[in-house]
Amino acid sequence: MTRDQARKRGTKSFGSPLARECCNCGHSATSEYNFVADLVNHYIEDYRPRFLQEANRFRNYGTLPELFRNGHLWSYLGSRGLKKHPHQQRISSKLLQSAVTALRRNERELLSATKFHEVLRIVTKSMKKLRGIGALAIYDFTLRISHVLRLSPTTVYLHAGTRDGAMCFGVKGDSADKNDFDPSMSQLEPAEIEDFLCVFKGNLKKLLKLPSKPRPLTSK
Numbered sequence: 001m002t003r004d005q006a007r008k009r010g011t012k013s014f015g016s017p018l019a020r021e022c023c024n025c026g027h028s029a030t031s032e033y034n035f036v037a038d039l040v041n042h043y044i045e046d047y048r049p050r051f052l053q054e055a056n057r058f059r060n061y062g063t064l065p066e067l068f069r070n071g072h073l074w075s076y077l078g079s080r081g082l083k084k085h086p087h088q089q090r091i092s093s094k095l096l097q098s099a100v101t102a103l104r105r106n107e108r109e110l111l112s113a114t115k116f117h118e119v120l121r122i123v124t125k126s127m128k129k130l131r132g133i134g135a136l137a138i139y140d141f142t143l144r145i146s147h148v149l150r151l152s153p154t155t156v157y158l159h160a161g162t163r164d165g166a167m168c169f170g171v172k173g174d175s176a177d178k179n180d181f182d183p184s185m186s187q188l189e190p191a192e193i194e195d196f197l198c199v200f201k202g203n204l205k206k207l208l209k210l211p212s213k214p215r216p217l218t219s220k
Contacts (some may be wrong), residue, residue, distance in 0.1 A: 005137060034183040035169075036185065036204075037182070040182075040187065043192070044188075045201055047195065047209060051191075055147050059147045061148055064111065067148050071084070073099075073103075074137075074141075085135055086138070087137065092132075098130055099127060099137070102129075102130065103123065103126050105126070108123050110122050110123075110145060110149070111149070113149065116142070116152060116153040117144050119146050119149065120139070120157070121137070123138055123145065134159075135160060136160045139159055139194075152189045152191060153194075155176060155191045156176045156178055156181075156197075157175050157194055158171070158173060158197075159174075161198045162194050162197040162198050164197075164201045165196075165198065165200065166197055168201075
């Protein structure tokens, strides 16, 4: 994307003083790409490997009973083994175990799911009576269960920090088509766009001007 194209979209290239001041990703300030494209490249180089490693770890559990054992559902692989995922750090282990118990009750229904949104619906229903399990945890559980089931989202799901990042592109709601975002983000899968929006929401909020009238989501 050229600087003129970036200007028409209301974005700034890395050649702008604001971009040089606010972005700390370490890429060239004279790049011909707009800064969103540069952040996408940064994500692909430095964050996608971690994302894919985690996805493969959950796929390798093979079965839901294995996933539901020993806190695997809310863990990530750190340098010293499995640790409680930062997203679930404020949720008590007792409540997380209650979430697993609720999911186990619906295991047969989960196994019958053939689409990501079906898994999301089942997980949401399972968490309905558990105060303290919010939209972020529900999405995380859904994504991890879907890795085991070899299912992937076809839309970008928005919650908490990802919604803040999406607003920088004038996107609102609970989900969005990947084409609702900057063209440079099309090389990311929907689940990666969710991760990207969460990781870089601070950069995006500093560098993008929020439109006065957000673009409506495309109908699905």
